[in-house]
Amino acid sequence: MDKIEHIGIAVKDLAVSNTLFEKLLGVPSYKMEEVASEGVKTSFFKSGPNKIELLEATNADSAIAKYLEKKGEGIHHIAFAVDDLEAEIKRLEGEGFVVLPGFPKNGADNKRVAFLHPKGTNGVLTELCQDLG
Numbered sequence: 001m002d003k004i005e006h007i008g009i010a011v012k013d014l015a016v017s018n019t020l021f022e023k024l025l026g027v028p029s030y031k032m033e034e035v036a037s038e039g040v041k042t043s044f045f046k047s048g049p050n051k052i053e054l055l056e057a058t059n060a061d062s063a064i065a066k067y068l069e070k071k072g073e074g075i076h077h078i079a080f081a082v083d084d085l086e087a088e089i090k091r092l093e094g095e096g097f098v099v100l101p102g103f104p105k106n107g108a109d110n111k112r113v114a115f116l117h118p119k120g121t122n123g124v125l126t127e128l129c130q131d132l133g
């Protein structure tokens with residue numbers, strides 16, 4: 001695994017949170033993108049070398065909607081950059097980590113992504129993402 005690629009934050013209202021994070025970080029969102037297959041709308045911010053991804057649910061069945069219902073707004077996941085997603089998944093499965101069903105698949109921001117089950121990672125939903133260039 002490489003550096004932390006971004007931190008994902010679940011929000012109820014992306015428009016409201018976009019304004020909030022613009023004020024907080026002092027920069028506007030540089031990209032908004034809907035990932036229909038995941039039922040999310042995302043917004044990305046860069047602050048120095050760091051990236052923040054805001055996630056809003058676009059339907060009641062989306063994982064973000066369920067998360068918000070259960071836990072409310074807040075840090076949803078931590079994403080690590082990887083060079084070779086398939087190799088990293090193999091390594092982690094060999095260590096006993098569980099990849100969530102349906103992954104890897106293409107995610108937001110031109111990345112191939114997979115998530116590790118939070119039960120195996122001290123409750124922290126962990127994303128692996130490989131830049132598709």
Ligand code: ZN
Nearest residue numbers: 008053079127
């Ligand atoms: Zn993410």
